[in-house]
Amino acid sequence: MTTKPSLNTLLQEFESAQTARELPDFGPGDTVVVNVKVKEGNRERVQAYEGVVIGKKNAGLNSAFTVRKISHGYGVERVFQSHSAQIESVEVKRRGKVRAGKLYYLRGLEGKKARIKEDLSASAKAKNEKARADKAAAAAAPAPAAE
Secondary structure, three states, X not given: OOOOOOHHHHHXXXXXXXXXXXXXXXXXXXXXXXXXXXXXXXXXXEEEEEEEEEEEEOOHHHOEEEEEXXXXXXXXXXXXXXXXXXXXXXXXXXXXXXOOOOOHHHHHOOHHHHOOOEOHHHHHHHHHHHHHHHHHHHHHOOOOOOO
């Protein structure tokens, strides 16, 4: 007699299959470009949506993040499901230095007051890692023979 897998086991298998696509590591305060598939009539195109991440919800398959941008003087927020098929890619443009997990206070700020300081430690770390990788690649390549 075989035992049936539990519903919880089946759900976990389904979620792991659906969450196979990896997103870059980003958080509140980071400026991101989300490339979204938009269907207009019978054709589909990719639309870039650039803004600041003001909140992120990590809940497995139900994970989501909120991106805020200023468009023609009006604040526009959009919530994206992290594992949606509508998201083609997410690119981190800039790391922000914030202490809060949710940046809803940005809704009440305008202009320069709504700016977020750049986290230079993160960008400096990324540059150093890239320089190390380039140096390692150069060291691994054979040196040209001198005549």
